[in-house]
Amino acid sequence: MSNAMDGWLAAHARTLDTLDPGAPYEDLEPLRGVLQDVRIVGLGESTHGTREFFRLKHRVLEFLVRETGCTVLAMEASESAAHAVDAYVCHGVGDPVRLIARLGFWTWRTEEMLDIVEWMRAHNRGVPADRRVRFVGIDPQLAADSVAAVGSYLGQVAPERAADLAELEILARARPGSGPDPEQRLLHRARAVAQFLDDHRAKFADLTSPEAVAEAVRHARILCRAADLVTRSLDPGSPQDNVFAVRDRYMAEAVVRLTESGGGRGTDGPVALWAHNGHIAKGVYGNGVPALGSHLRARFGDRYYALGLLFGKGSFRARSADRTQGPGVPHRIGTSLRCLEGRLATAVPGDYYVDLRAADPSAVDARWLREPSAQRSFGAAVPRLTYRFHIAPLTPAEDYDGLAFVSRSSCSRPLADPDAQER
Structure with missing residues (x-):
């Protein structure tokens, strides 16, 4: 040919x-x-x-x-x-x-x-x-700016919840597939933070602005994706669910x-x-x-x-x-x-x-x-x-x-x- x-x-x-x-x-x-x-x-x-x-x-x-x-x-x-x-x-x-x-x-x-x-x-x-x-x-990986943004915003509107970010700080530097998390603690923590911000959107908008809370929610959702990616398997034997498939x-x-x-x-x-x-x-x-x-x-x-x-x-x-x-x-x-x-x-x-x-x-x-x-x-x-x-x-x-x-x-x-x- x-x-x-x-x-x-x-x-x-x-x-x-x-x-x-x-x-x-x-x-x-x-x-x-x-x-x-x-x-x-x-x-x-x-x-x-x-x-x-x-x-x-x-x-x-x-x-x-x-x-x-x-x-x-x-x-x-x-x-x-x-x-x-x-x-x-x-x-x-x-x-x-x-x-x-x-x-x-x-x-x-x-x-x-x-x-x-x-x-x-x-x-x-x-x-x-x-x-x-x-x-x-x-x-979604390497989410240092999102960790900082969500932490700063929680510090303004709900200081008592700022400690929730401590466990998520690993997302600033962790790579996809960095380590298994059988109980999905990292992902659950990220989702809890995102849900908290979303549930209080109206209240926090009054305290700051609608744009500010929307930006915090956006960064929190990035942390959810980053947490999922970090804890996924590198095993190529699961082509639909491993870290490569999830990233794409x-x-x-x-x-x-x-x-x-x-x-x-x-x-x-x-x-x-x-x-x-x-x-x-x-x-x-x-x-x-x-x-x-x-x-x-x-x-x-x-x-x-x-x-x-x-x-x-x-x-x-x-x-x-x-x-x-x-x-x-x-x-x-x-x-x-x-x-x-x-x-x-x-x-x-x-x-x-x-x-x-x-x-x-x-x-x-x-x-x-x-x-x-x-x-x-x-x-x-x-x-x-x-x-x-x-x-x-x-x-x-x-x-x-x-x-x-x-x-x-x-x-x-x-x-x-x-x-x-x-x-």
Whole structure:
């Protein structure tokens, strides 16, 4: 099928004139028609540490904001801490470098992410409040800001209940699957705090304001999700209920909330969703766990568009599996015909994107889109020596609606921040 695949790609690929944000985007114009009725645009990445992926997604975000009415960037980042980044991009509150560090993931503590946040702030200065682009985290883990917010609010309205937060302080730093809790004490405590605030909403609104109590309840509900995630099993033998399945399900629910108008937090325009390819894909992980994108496809159908980002060769940043602190280190990899990226590199030179929905299912030259293949997939940490062999199964048209291919990858550029809370 290689010759047929090459021919189909040559006919359908759209060359990217540049990966740099701020450049004219005539080369992205075909996306206008492709995304005309799309509600959520999933922007994936096969590594968290490729500079070109950051730059291209920044550029696509600019296009979505200016040309399609997108007003929210939903990040695979701490739901709790992202609220402070949102305050910066909307109102200029805080130091963006420190706020990015508080997202809790070393992968986002980069010059490229700072460029995106600063662009959002610059854009928001010149538009009405209802057209500002918001920065939203969708990952319940690392809930330090929510622990602090709920504790502070209880201290104002019900000091006698502030001690209830002591047991929940672990949620500021605990990782998903940190330890079993057979009696679910942590989750029960979090739910009790959220219920207490909700039950006394009218009284506390009089003491403070409706907005203040609503914000406290929002943070308390984040703590409920974080408590559930922390105590879930890492056992891949329970693909519907383990920590990986629950995390993707919670992230999907967070994205769905962004499309709803309730509480004034919804958006009428499309949502730009930033996450790893494994999350935005429409199918399941290799261990049978339903991906974030599979939930969105079930809910929105073709109004969810999954754009996978792949690269041919070069370097990317990732931690070695035995390293728990600091930014990732460079890892290098060459072109390989063992995976889809190798075929993409030989079929069309340079950087490009392709809409997989354009394929005629009955066409012989499009059969490869519905046949099993393999793709590279690197997380925030990779094995020291065997990372080059990290591939994941895929069926291109079943997992993605489009592909963007970068011929050469280089490492993302870390920001220095001594106060960073890292993952």
